Amino acid sequence: MDIANRSAGTPGNPVASLERNKGPTADLVRLAQAGDVAAFERLVALQYSFIFKTAFRWLGHRSDAEDVTQTVCMRLADALKSFDWRASFTSWLYRITLNAVHDVQRSNQRRQRLASEVSLGMSDECPPTQEDQLALSALWQMVQELSDKQRDAVLLVYGEHMSHAEAAKIMGCKDVTVAWHIHNARKALKDRI
Amino acid sequence: MSGEDKDPFDRLSQITTPEPDPEKIKAVAAMSANVFAEGSRKRPQAPKKSWLNNLLPGGPWLLPASGAFATLLVAVVAVPMLFEPTGPHLEAPRDMPMRAPSLARGEQNGAASQQGTRMGSMPQPQQQGMPIDLREDAEVRTYDFDGLKILSRSVPEEFALYLVVDDIETAFDQRTKEASEEMVLTDAFLRDGTAGGAEKTLFVRSGPDAGAQRWDAFVNKGKGFVLSESLSRQVNDASDRADVLARVGETGEN
Numbered sequence: 428m429d430i431a432n433r434s435a436g437t438p439g440n441p442v443a444s445l446e447r448n449k450g451p452t453a454d455l456v457r458l459a460q461a462g463d464v465a466a467f468e469r470l471v472a473l474q475y476s477f478i479f480k481t482a483f484r485w486l487g488h489r490s491d492a493e494d495v496t497q498t499v500c501m502r503l504a505d506a507l508k509s510f511d512w513r514a515s516f517t518s519w520l521y522r523i524t525l526n527a528v529h530d531v532q533r534s535n536q537r538r539q540r541l542a543s544e545v546s547l548g549m550s551d552e553c554p555p556t557q558e559d560q561l562a563l564s565a566l567w568q569m570v571q572e573l574s575d576k577q578r579d580a581v582l583l584v585y586g587e588h589m590s591h592a593e594a595a596k597i598m599g600c601k602d603v604t605v606a607w608h609i610h611n612a613r614k615a616l617k618d619r620i
Numbered sequence: 621m622s623g624e625d626k627d628p629f630d631r632l633s634q635i636t637t638p639e640p641d642p643e644k645i646k647a648v649a650a651m652s653a654n655v656f657a658e659g660s661r662k663r664p665q666a667p668k669k670s671w672l673n674n675l676l677p678g679g680p681w682l683l684p685a686s687g688a689f690a691t692l693l694v695a696v697v698a699v700p701m702l703f704e705p706t707g708p709h710l711e712a713p714r715d716m717p718m719r720a721p722s723l724a725r726g727e728q729n730g731a732a733s734q735q736g737t738r739m740g741s742m743p744q745p746q747q748q749g750m751p752i753d754l755r756e757d758a759e760v761r762t763y764d765f766d767g768l769k770i771l772s773r774s775v776p777e778e779f780a781l782y783l784v785v786d787d788i789e790t791a792f793d794q795r796t797k798e799a800s801e802e803m804v805l806t807d808a809f810l811r812d813g814t815a816g817g818a819e820k821t822l823f824v825r826s827g828p829d830a831g832a833q834r835w836d837a838f839v840n841k842g843k844g845f846v847l848s849e850s851l852s853r854q855v856n857d858a859s860d861r862a863d864v865l866a867r868v869g870e871t872g873e874n
Contacts, residue, residue, distance in 0.1 A: 459656070462660045464653050464656055464660070465653075467652070468650065468653035469649075471648065471649040472645055472649040475644075475645040475648060475649065479640040480640075484637055489638060493640075496640070496648065497644075497651075500651075500652040501651070501652050503652060503656075504653075504656035504659055505655075505659055530791060533791075533792075533847075562631070563631055563632075563634060566628060566631055566632065567632070567635065570632070581632070584629075585627075585630060585632040586632045586635060609629075612629075613629075620628040
């Protein structure tokens, strides 16, 4: 399955099955690394949705997610040549996206966003009541208060439906470290959730 | 939370994400492709063996040796000429185009106005909304406070600060501002962690050129400098570095 066609809300899509550095995305990466501008443009157009949806899940703001997506796409122009195929392209792109997300989150400390600005939506699978919506927003807001590592671990595993091993590849740590971050996140939020 | 949820975090999977704007996808793809094409053109080629290498079969050590010899030769020939009253004029002709500095230094506002005149670059009409570090219209200034190098980028609505170490910029602050405001830095310094702590604190005094300057504190907890609101509040209106240190020392907070 090509990551560009992935629905961010679809459960059960481990990274390894999303993309194994084969297929149209990998072909575009190879062409772009060889200097093919048209292939690069097509690659960015294909990946935009993936980057945007990931950024949105972390940031909860459309405009912030768009800013991050644009930053990542611009960075790709220079960074793509450093992609060495040791990781999957998806994991690599996740890492770049999360780095850009962290930059925005740091700068947003200055802006002091209000919780009310968060514009999260809920899955249509179960029609959300206003109470559900508020509970989800509150939970998301609490997750935002965690440390970067804890937040990444929680959102990769629970928001992106990854296994600990897949999340570990993206976070550049061991599986047990992911589990440890999630454990600590639970502990930090224990009395509130 | 409904009673069915065993793990509250499971609810995070219910967050849906909006679809991106197709027009933005096209625009960003085209914009990044331009940057990519520009980068491909600038990317250095594999170094070719120069004619000098061919002339010096003895090995690479001969190159620096030859360079030193050439420098010595120039010094022997040219230096005495400098002291001759009728010696050569070393000034560039007045009509010769001079290379403009790419960045303004410190408070040298004149050079900062060179932005947007990079040779060969096309005008970028859609600058608003782009990240500030990619904007061609950003006014860039570099500051050097006792060896601590800080770079600022300023556009009408935003102002960003970067720590520069070994020519690598790391963003540590970004804030909104009024279009009429001209933001400047007037002082900055680094303070090591107290009591053997590894955390460093960066203190920066900045503000509108004609307005009140205030101190902000940024703490490095291993992932770059991040604004410390509590510490900034303590030092906000300090008069100088000594006052900042006195206030920090009083509280003991790092």
